[in-house]
Amino acid sequence: MIAVQEDQVLLEQADVGIGTYLDGQRAEGLITGTYYDDAVGKTMPNLRKWLLADELDRISPNLREGLRKAIREQRWEELTNAYSRDVAFGTGGIREKMGPHRGVILDLKKNGIDAEIVKGPNTINNVIYLLTSAGAAKFGIERTPPLSKVVIGFDSRVRGVDFARSIASLFLAYDYTVYLFDEACLYPSVTYALPMLKADVGVFISASHNDFRYNGYKLSCQNGSQFDPAERNKLYEEYIRHVSFSDIKTLDFAEAPEEKLWFLGGVKSKDGRVIDGGEHAGLPLADPNPDSGDYYAGREHRIIDMHTLHCDHVKTFILRPDAIVNAKKPLSIGYSAFNGSGRKAVPRLLEEVGFKNVRRIMKLDALDGMFPAFCSDPGREQQPDPGDWRAADVAVTAFKEEYPDAWDSTDLIVGTDPDADRCGVIVKVPEHQRPAYPHPGTGELRDYSLISADDAWSLILWYRLSYEVEKFGKVQDADKKFICLSHTTTDLLPRVARKFGLGVLKTWVGFAQLAAGTRAIWDLHGGKDTDGLTEGGRLPVYEEGRRNPSDEVSNRTFHSWEAMDDTARSMNIGALEQSNGFSILGGVPIDDRSLGADGHVRDKDGTFAAVLVAELATYAKELGTNLIDLLDEKLYLDPDIGLYVTFYEPDPLDGEYEGLAGYTKKRGILDKAESLFASAGGSAFQLGGLPVLSASVYRTRKYDGVNWPGFPDEGYRFFFDADQKSHLTIRPSGTSNALRFHVQLFGGHPSREELIQKKAELRATTVRIVKDVRRMIGADV
Numbered sequence: 001m002i003a004v005q006e007d008q009v010l011l012e013q014a015d016v017g018i019g020t021y022l023d024g025q026r027a028e029g030l031i032t033g034t035y036y037d038d039a040v041g042k043t044m045p046n047l048r049k050w051l052l053a054d055e056l057d058r059i060s061p062n063l064r065e066g067l068r069k070a071i072r073e074q075r076w077e078e079l080t081n082a083y084s085r086d087v088a089f090g091t092g093g094i095r096e097k098m099g100p101h102r103g104v105i106l107d108l109k110k111n112g113i114d115a116e117i118v119k120g121p122n123t124i125n126n127v128i129y130l131l132t133s134a135g136a137a138k139f140g141i142e143r144t145p146p147l148s149k150v151v152i153g154f155d156s157r158v159r160g161v162d163f164a165r166s167i168a169s170l171f172l173a174y175d176y177t178v179y180l181f182d183e184a185c186l187y188p189s190v191t192y193a194l195p196m197l198k199a200d201v202g203v204f205i206s207a208s209h210n211d212f213r214y215n216g217y218k219l220s221c222q223n224g225s226q227f228d229p230a231e232r233n234k235l236y237e238e239y240i241r242h243v244s245f246s247d248i249k250t251l252d253f254a255e256a257p258e259e260k261l262w263f264l265g266g267v268k269s270k271d272g273r274v275i276d277g278g279e280h281a282g283l284p285l286a287d288p289n290p291d292s293g294d295y296y297a298g299r300e301h302r303i304i305d306m307h308t309l310h311c312d313h314v315k316t317f318i319l320r321p322d323a324i325v326n327a328k329k330p331l332s333i334g335y336s337a338f339n340g341s342g343r344k345a346v347p348r349l350l351e352e353v354g355f356k357n358v359r360r361i362m363k364l365d366a367l368d369g370m371f372p373a374f375c376s377d378p379g380r381e382q383q384p385d386p387g388d389w390r391a392a393d394v395a396v397t398a399f400k401e402e403y404p405d406a407w408d409s410t411d412l413i414v415g416t417d418p419d420a421d422r423c424g425v426i427v428k429v430p431e432h433q434r435p436a437y438p439h440p441g442t443g444e445l446r447d448y449s450l451i452s453a454d455d456a457w458s459l460i461l462w463y464r465l466s467y468e469v470e471k472f473g474k475v476q477d478a479d480k481k482f483i484c485l486s487h488t489t490t491d492l493l494p495r496v497a498r499k500f501g502l503g504v505l506k507t508w509v510g511f512a513q514l515a516a517g518t519r520a521i522w523d524l525h526g527g528k529d530t531d532g533l534t535e536g537g538r539l540p541v542y543e544e545g546r547r548n549p550s551d552e553v554s555n556r557t558f559h560s561w562e563a564m565d566d567t568a569r570s571m572n573i574g575a576l577e578q579s580n581g582f583s584i585l586g587g588v589p590i591d592d593r594s595l596g597a598d599g600h601v602r603d604k605d606g607t608f609a610a611v612l613v614a615e616l617a618t619y620a621k622e623l624g625t626n627l628i629d630l631l632d633e634k635l636y637l638d639p640d641i642g643l644y645v646t647f648y649e650p651d652p653l654d655g656e657y658e659g660l661a662g663y664t665k666k667r668g669i670l671d672k673a674e675s676l677f678a679s680a681g682g683s684a685f686q687l688g689g690l691p692v693l694s695a696s697v698y699r700t701r702k703y704d705g706v707n708w709p710g711f712p713d714e715g716y717r718f719f720f721d722a723d724q725k726s727h728l729t730i731r732p733s734g735t736s737n738a739l740r741f742h743v744q745l746f747g748g749h750p751s752r753e754e755l756i757q758k759k760a761e762l763r764a765t766t767v768r769i770v771k772d773v774r775r776m777i778g779a780d781v
Contacts, residue, residue: 082120135240340418386424
């Protein structure tokens with residue numbers, strides 16, 4: 001009774017302190033409108049619920065003491081941010097900060113997942129993970145037929161392994177069969193394991209390429225793709241939103257029935273052991289990972305070697321394996337794991353394929369969720385994103401320090417993010433090309449550059465199609481093949497695809513959209529319609545996601561398509577994103593639990609992309625050229641394709657606008673963008689010296705619920721030419737307080753002599769466009 005009275009006194013203090021803090025923020029214009037009203041209405045009820053919940057002592061014994069400490073220390077901003085709302089549930093799950101700054105994350109790292117830090121419904125913590133898992137478990141049990149098998153993995157994020165084991169214990173308590181990775185693994189390993197094991201649900205603990213403060217919970221369905229919108233909404237609205245602390249129950253590994261717990265990973269068995277019988281008969285068994293200690297709870301004989309299975313699958317996509325092994329000019333490769341889970345898989349893949357000169361950057365190799373090579377100072381936190389030029393600088397600097405005599409002979413450096421689903425490629429820039437590739441930060445003409453995913457994926461697509469022409473005289477079954485890309489990805493890709501007779505499908509942003517769009521095409525091929533996407537056994541004409549130009553709301557998945565009106569097209573040979581995501585989804589799968597026929601995972605895979613880029617670079621080197629010159633020669637100078645230059649920049653450069661004030665800032669910027677959109681057309685204004693001739697806004701209503709009605713989730717697009725080949729897109733994140741700027745400029749068909757200068761001019765213009773629009777909408781860096 002005394003403890004309850006003391007907590008009531010603390011809550012009274014918090015009510016006054018938080019109210020005063022919010023009033024001050026409103027007076028300064030930092031938190032306004034509905035954001036202020038929501039914070040006032042939700043913060044104290046949520047805080048009261050958690051602080052007075054005796055059940056939390058069973059689940060996380062130190063949680064309530066952490067809250068008491070924060071109230072006594074009057075940390076009103078931190079408490080408000082943690083309790084003013086629930087963490088947003090997006091297309092793939094949840095993602096948010098574990099804590100607001102380095103000190104909190106170091107406390108978590110030192111003291112474990114029950115550290116006395118501020119935890120609440122709007123932070124990532126052990127309780128939120130267990131509540132989300134309880135909702136997912138109940139959703140699965142009540143489905144027809146019920147879901148019963150879950151694959152769980154984690155990357156190098158702080159305490160990821162402990163979070164994963166806790167989640168596994170909950171699913172065991174709900175009578176699921178659990179497949180748990182025994183060390184930090186690739187997200188693609190999880191998406192591959194799901195169909196391989198005929199499992200039902202995938203859970204992955206990661207925040208992808210976000211900075212060290214973040215973590216997340218990625219959900220995948222039985223075939224490795226993300227849940228479709230209808231199932232995802234049902235999962236969240238009917239289950240996760242309604243779970244309570246009483247739904248959290250766990251079962252210790254040692255007490256679980258042996259048949260209910262498998263481990264994935266281990267070390268490749270020297271004697272080639274396989275599972276003798278049962279549903280997994282013939283799958284390879286692994287030896288225990290010596291770094292895992294007593295992780296297996298006496299089940300060292302139940303470790304499936306999923307790493308080898310994934311690795312062997314990736315190798316089947318190499319077109320010229322002998323050319324790699326027997327190369328006259330062997331490729332020299334550097335690799336950066338950026339302290340993430342690709343550290344073993346990528347070097348292993350490259351070496352098994354036949355690359356002999358692979359150098360791991362050891363400074364960036366150890367599993368470390370603090371990502372120590374990146375700034376962690378409060379307000380300046382950087383993210384380990386392999387598609388960011390600053391990460392490229394980190395990798396090159398570390399490589400030169402470790403291998404000072406090898407830089408000149410190194411051809412490229414590949415890097416993967418912490419969960420290894422994204423790949424970045426750093427290439428050497430020939431001296432004659434350097435004016436077209438100035439350093440984004442300094443403007444210097446250096447001997448290396450981060451090649452954009454737009455250009456890298458276009459080259460891979462060209463290479464793989466050209467291989468077919470070289471081998472068979474044409475692209476085999478071109479009338480059955482297509483690519484899928486997001487609408488912010490370069491139009492260089494569609495031009496390559498159409499040159500070789502392929503169809504093109506454009507979706508909205510996100511690999512979930514690419515997978516959903518491809519699945520709709522597969523359904524059409526099988527004579528089925530996908531609700532809301534196809535009708536009458538055909539793919540309707542979509543222009544910018546609209547059936548009719550006057551439609552205010554765009555289709556939830558499709559942006560547009562080319563040459564997809566024939567239902568014979570069912571073989572996806574490329575799913576490609578500007579944000580460094582890549583896979584090959586293949587043809588119609590044998591069932592809804594399987595990978596596409598001759599396809600790879602149904603989500604992005606950075607390790608897969610790294611190997612295909614290395615094969616491409618070997619091909620170029622054997623021809624006496626390099627990736628940048630090859631890009632010019634085979635794509636930009638091709639009269640059927642032409643020159644496309646793209647530029648991308650996020651706002652802020654790292655993470656998101658901080659705290660509750662970030663919501664107000666995001667809304668203010670988008671209000672100005674809306675006004676800019678309304679005034680566009682007729683050369684009313686210029687960006688980067690180019691007149692804006694027209695504009696579009698893309699609203700699909702996917703994120704209206706967590707933002708506001710009419711939220712422009714797929715962005716505003718400003719066109720600089722009548723053909724709409726050159727444009728700027730301002731696209732907000734649906735679930736975080738951040739924006740993205742995407743520019744594409746079409747440079748026509750310059751001559752060989754003009755090309756490098758033209759590229760340089762267009763790149764400079766893309767930068768000016770973003771600077772101008774930042775100034776106009778109040779998003780200055």
